[in-house]
Amino acid sequence: MAYRVGLYTLGCKVSQYETEAVAEAFVGAGFELCSFKDVCDVYVVNTCTVTAESDRKSRQIIRRANRTNPEALIMVMGCYSERSASEVLGLRGVACVIGTEGKMRLPEKALALLAERQSSGRVFPIASVLPLENAVFEPMTVKSAPRTRAYVKIEDGCECRCTYCAISLARGNVRSKRAEDILAEIQGLCDGGTREVVLTGIETSSYGADFSSYGLIDLLEKIEKESPVSRIRLGSLSPEWLKMDVIDRLSALSKLTPHFHLSVQSGSSAVLRNMKRRYNKEMALSSVLALREQIPTVEFTADMMVGFPGETQEDFEETMDFARQAAFLDMHVFAYSPRKGTPAASFEGQIDEETKKERSARLSALGKELTRQRQQNRIFKAEPLKVLFETEKGGLWRGHSDEFFEVEAFSQENLHGALCSVLPLSVKNGRLQGTIVKE
Numbered sequence: 461m462a463y464r465v466g467l468y469t470l471g472c473k474v475s476q477y478e479t480e481a482v483a484e485a486f487v488g489a490g491f492e493l494c495s496f497k498d499v500c501d502v503y504v505v506n507t508c509t510v511t512a513e514s515d516r517k518s519r520q521i522i523r524r525a526n527r528t529n530p531e532a533l534i535m536v537m538g539c540y541s542e543r544s545a546s547e548v549l550g551l552r553g554v555a556c557v558i559g560t561e562g563k564m565r566l567p568e569k570a571l572a573l574l575a576e577r578q579s580s581g582r583v584f585p586i587a588s589v590l591p592l593e594n595a596v597f598e599p600m601t602v603k604s605a606p607r608t609r610a611y612v613k614i615e616d617g618c619e620c621r622c623t624y625c626a627i628s629l630a631r632g633n634v635r636s637k638r639a640e641d642i643l644a645e646i647q648g649l650c651d652g653g654t655r656e657v658v659l660t661g662i663e664t665s666s667y668g669a670d671f672s673s674y675g676l677i678d679l680l681e682k683i684e685k686e687s688p689v690s691r692i693r694l695g696s697l698s699p700e701w702l703k704m705d706v707i708d709r710l711s712a713l714s715k716l717t718p719h720f721h722l723s724v725q726s727g728s729s730a731v732l733r734n735m736k737r738r739y740n741k742e743m744a745l746s747s748v749l750a751l752r753e754q755i756p757t758v759e760f761t762a763d764m765m766v767g768f769p770g771e772t773q774e775d776f777e778e779t780m781d782f783a784r785q786a787a788f789l790d791m792h793v794f795a796y797s798p799r800k801g802t803p804a805a806s807f808e809g810q811i812d813e814e815t816k817k818e819r820s821a822r823l824s825a826l827g828k829e830l831t832r833q834r835q836q837n838r839i840f841k842a843e844p845l846k847v848l849f850e851t852e853k854g855g856l857w858r859g860h861s862d863e864f865f866e867v868e869a870f871s872q873e874n875l876h877g878a879l880c881s882v883l884p885l886s887v888k889n890g891r892l893q894g895t896i897v898k899e
Contacts, residue, residue: 466496471508489567507540511797526553539630592632608877615661626799660695702747727782728775767816770809791827844881
């Protein structure tokens, strides 16, 4: 009987991709892939450390696995374990701790630990956190995706060294996946039914920084010409990447979706300077406006932080005003969380939790208002959206448009993986409701 393994992911799209790749590796090694809720022989937890809450949730999930089966081997990987390996190793049931490197060797380590327990009756927990100084891009591929939209990791690491962020400490320097390997992976996914790929990385716009003269825009043009994929979507981008020459080249791509997720963080130039971001509010806003001029249907989503040390009420109001001018389709709003080892953790002017909570609530409320406005704008245009349908319940199909509107429409046909034109008519439960237009 095959050993049973369950996997759980915390954190970003990169982590989700890595978990899928590791899951495929376990299946290839003869394991039976099960739900994390099931009683398994091995549990794998892919952790996150972007906030203190992420650390807490990582520990919570590890303890949950131990409660489900106290006899199971728990293997922990990811950003939290990279930064706090000894702390993780001390949790009950943890048999193996690695960091953000060497993930694809987990099935091999699991088999060795299981054999050790069978022969000796016990397991000696191990920590194998590799140094990141000279790390290279770890070979990793996802061969099949459960949905018609698939993530493809093209880059790892970050060299921005923002004062608030622990991720660069957990991920190391930028290293990029070869274009040939990316194209081969996309081809395999398309052969299995994937219609859209989301190119993602720890700092996606830094792709190619470790190459001599090849960057993200070059990769996009290559995928456009040489890949059968229907839609290309980009993961989180830093606004300074969107210079005019890049925008001109982006606007010429027919497969690239007119949707950009920007890691903006703040609409205050003073706060951005203290964060050591590589742009100010004027640069970020000009990128948004320039893209809107070149690609009229474009929509933007954004990450926004409140409560950074020293953020005044005036700074926060600037962020509110920036969000209104940018007219984001959606905002992921979160409060600053001090991370050990980062410069901002020792900055003066730390913001109290009540103020962070109040600012988060106001910016989130504005985000919902902007979402409604963008949805109503699309309805008012009375033009069909191109929607990739993914899920269905009771004849109601749900998917995302090119611009990343979430859309629902009724159909008796099987629309899984279908790209359909949908005329948006109303908004219900936060989603555009429409009718399918026959072409």
